[in-house]
C-alpha cells in the first residue's frame with residue numbers, strides 16, 4: 001500500500017542518517033522469510049533450506065517487495081527489477097558528457113493497469129537531501145517520474 005498520511009510525513013535529514021536508522025534485511029527467495037543477518041548457509045525456515053537471498057537495505061524496502069510480489073501474482077504488475085541504477089551525467093562546456101554519480105532506485109516494474117513503467121524509491125522514516133537531489137537529477141535526465149513510497 002502506498003501511504004501518505006500527514007502523520008508519517010517525511011523528515012528531511014542531512015548526511016547518512018537514513019543509513020544508520022535502517023536495518024538490513026535478507027529475504028529468502030523461496031519462502032520469503034526475513035533474516036536480520038545474511039544466513040551462513042541456508043534459510044532458517046525449517047524445511048525450506050533455500051540458499052538464495054535477496055538483500056534489502058531497510059525493512060521498509062523488504063515490506064514493499066512483499067507487496068509487489070503479491071501484485072505480480074495478481075497480474076497487476078510485471079517485469080519487476082530490484083535496485084535499477086541510473087548513471088547521472090552532466091554536459092561539460094566542451095559538449096562531452098561527464099558522469100558525476102549514480103542514482104539507485106529501489107524498484108522498477110511495468111504497471112499493467114496504468115500501462116506504464118513505474119520507478120519507486122521506498123522510504124521508511126526519513127528522506128535525505130542527497131536522495132532528493134539525485135531523484136530530481138535522474139527525473140530530469142531520463143524523463144521518468146520517481147514515486148516515493150512510504151512503507
Ligand SMILES: [Zn+2]
Pocket residue numbers: 028029030031032033043044045048049050
Ligand atoms: Zn526459505
